[in-house]
Amino acid sequence: MISLDNKSAVxxxxxxxxxxxxxxKFKELGANAIITGRNPTALEKAATELGVKAIVADQANLxxxxxxxxxxxxxxxxxxxxxxxxxxxSFAPVEHVSEDQFDNIMNVNFKGAFFTLQKFLPILKxxxxxxxxxxxxxYTGMPNTAIYAASKAALNSLTRTAAYELxxxxxxxxxxxxxxxxxxxxxxxxxxDEAIKEFSSAMQTRIPLKRxxxxxxxxxxVAFLASDDASFITGAEYNIDGGTNLNPxxx
Numbered sequence: 001m002i003s004l005d006n007k008s009a010v011x012x013x014x015x016x017x018x019x020x021x022x023x024x025k026f027k028e029l030g031a032n033a034i035i036t037g038r039n040p041t042a043l044e045k046a047a048t049e050l051g052v053k054a055i056v057a058d059q060a061n062l063x064x065x066x067x068x069x070x071x072x073x074x075x076x077x078x079x080x081x082x083x084x085x086x087x088x089x090s091f092a093p094v095e096h097v098s099e100d101q102f103d104n105i106m107n108v109n110f111k112g113a114f115f116t117l118q119k120f121l122p123i124l125k126x127x128x129x130x131x132x133x134x135x136x137x138x139y140t141g142m143p144n145t146a147i148y149a150a151s152k153a154a155l156n157s158l159t160r161t162a163a164y165e166l167x168x169x170x171x172x173x174x175x176x177x178x179x180x181x182x183x184x185x186x187x188x189x190x191x192x193d194e195a196i197k198e199f200s201s202a203m204q205t206r207i208p209l210k211r212x213x214x215x216x217x218x219x220x221x222v223a224f225l226a227s228d229d230a231s232f233i234t235g236a237e238y239n240i241d242g243g244t245n246l247n248p249x250x251x
Contacts (some may be wrong), residue, residue, distance in 0.1 A: 002227045005030035008076040009226065012036045012059055012116060013086030015046035018133065018181065018222075021215035022083055023050050025223045031081065034072060059086040059112035060104075065119045078123045081226045084113045085133040087151075091144040102147050109151035114158060117173075121166075129226045130166075130173040132159050133218075134237070136245045138177065152177075156237055163235030172234035174225050179241025180204075181213040208243030 009026050013019040014035025026033045027050060035050070036057040037043040047054035053075065057068040072079065088108045090101055113132060124130070137145050138152040159175040166173060180203055204212060221240050224230055239245050 002029055002223055002229055004223065004227060007031045007080040009033045009081035009083065010036065010072055010079055011083045011085055015039065015043045018178070018215045018218040019083070019085040020046055020050070021219040022085065022222045023052055025219040026226070027052060029223055034075065036068060036086070059116055060107040062115055065115055069119050069123065073123050078125045079120070080125055080128050082120050082124065082128065082130045083133070083222055083226070084116050084130065086112065087133060089148050091148065093144055094146050097147055105147045105151050109148070110154045113155055117162060124171055127170045129230070130171065131222050131225050132173065132175045134175040134177045136177045136179045136239055136241050139245060159237065160235050167234065172230070174233060174235070175237040176218060176221055176225070177237055177239045177241070178213060178218050179239070179244040180207065181215060181218060206244060208246060211242060213240060213242060
């Protein structure tokens, strides 16, 4: 069984969804975790439920990141696991994307993720594990996702480059690319409930395993990559999508 006994972990965007499930999994496996998020009320509620420490921080705000590092360093000294999970999603066709929408997605999903990694480097232990939450949208060419997909493709590129640069310290960095997970994604499309239901049903027929993933599915993979069982894995990207991205030409 995977063990994270006595490992210290930070999970950005840990107050809901995949971040919350991963914090729960880490704790079950023996890790001590800190979760972060932008919403103080939601973050405190999650921390109380999980029994972990919470630090309010906006991944897109570099001053917040500096404050986060200071607090994590004061609490843990150094850390074994960093799960860069925080992200945003909004969707529009290329012709309708606004500058504000572009900047918001890129500032959180790529710029914020990049500087989270950079600023944590001094307190990552040699041999630490970093996991980036990306998406199969980095590859699918799904309509209306141009900026979101580009932000995730950039994150995967960062994973590969950073894995090579950090190898001398035996710091491993990998990407997890989820496909459809429950219906959280669809709730962000701004569609009526009935339209979301129809879209969700149509999407599910395209998944070879004929179900959506769960946050716990993602948490299980992240926990493995965080563990010593994955000590020879770095610079990799793991699609966890029920086979959605296997062969779009046959769907």
